[in-house]
Amino acid sequence: MSVSMKTNQYDAIVLSSASEKDAQAMLVERLQSNPLPNDELLANLGLFLTSKNLSRLLFFYEIYRKIVHTHGIIVEFGVRWGQTLSLMAALRGILEPFNRHRKIVGFDTFTGFVGLSAKDGDKCRCCDGSFAVTDDYEDYLAQILALQEQLNPMNHIRRFELVKGDAIVTVPQYFDRHPETIVSLAIFDFDIYAPTKAALEALKPHLSKGSILVFDELCDDIFPGETVAVREVFGLGALRFERFPMTSRVSYAVIE
Ligand SMILES: C[S@@+](CC[C@H](N)C(=O)[O-])C[C@H]1O[C@@H](n2cnc3c(N)ncnc32)[C@H](O)[C@@H]1O
Numbered sequence: 001m002s003v004s005m006k007t008n009q010y011d012a013i014v015l016s017s018a019s020e021k022d023a024q025a026m027l028v029e030r031l032q033s034n035p036l037p038n039d040e041l042l043a044n045l046g047l048f049l050t051s052k053n054l055s056r057l058l059f060f061y062e063i064y065r066k067i068v069h070t071h072g073i074i075v076e077f078g079v080r081w082g083q084t085l086s087l088m089a090a091l092r093g094i095l096e097p098f099n100r101h102r103k104i105v106g107f108d109t110f111t112g113f114v115g116l117s118a119k120d121g122d123k124c125r126c127c128d129g130s131f132a133v134t135d136d137y138e139d140y141l142a143q144i145l146a147l148q149e150q151l152n153p154m155n156h157i158r159r160f161e162l163v164k165g166d167a168i169v170t171v172p173q174y175f176d177r178h179p180e181t182i183v184s185l186a187i188f189d190f191d192i193y194a195p196t197k198a199a200l201e202a203l204k205p206h207l208s209k210g211s212i213l214v215f216d217e218l219c220d221d222i223f224p225g226e227t228v229a230v231r232e233v234f235g236l237g238a239l240r241f242e243r244f245p246m247t248s249r250v251s252y253a254v255i256e
Pocket of ligand 1: 079111166
């Protein structure tokens, strides 16, 4: 599948310049035709990490370092292919391999956007179903996350969960099922208003001082709904939004 097809098929909005897209396409081609032996592939994936992609990983490394002394779970609202969940599992293995309570939970329809509304504006050119993944992708992702756990200590205790369905229903249900939950880190990446607002409202009673909220689309004119949801649930003046210079889009706030 070519890069341009992928972009069209999955509705990803790509702001890269033409020369960046060319270079990225060539890198993907080199990845697909790589001559590395299988047993050296994982150890050499850095070959294909661009500064842009690496900066996002470094952002999450810095964020994870901030929660190691807080008690609670990690949730991601909007999982898609699941790279961030997998990265979190790897960082847990590095930074706190014996933290039994650090469960990692991801919420997604796995069939794309559900609940686009007028509050999302018309700039993103998306519709319900945009950003869908392939059929049964959640089963594939569960296998990847199980393998991540297998490669780290305490691998006899499953510490991840994928929750499939519309977040408006599934997030409140999750917290009803798990009233013991404290959330140390919540990553917001639904992009759109309705599920973000529902998740913020359900999450709020489960935050404590020191909990961190990460946002992927705050102050973003392509996806205004995320900011509107945060404004309606917390009020922008109630949170201090910070960022790292290495990443443009992602921001975070620590509950004070
Ligand atoms: C931009 S993608 C997430 C990307 C992912 N966080 C990453 O780092 O690669 C947005 C995701 O939100 C999900 N989503 C949108 N509306 C939803 C809803 N109402 N309930 C659950 N998931 C939803 C979509 O299916 C999509 O996978």
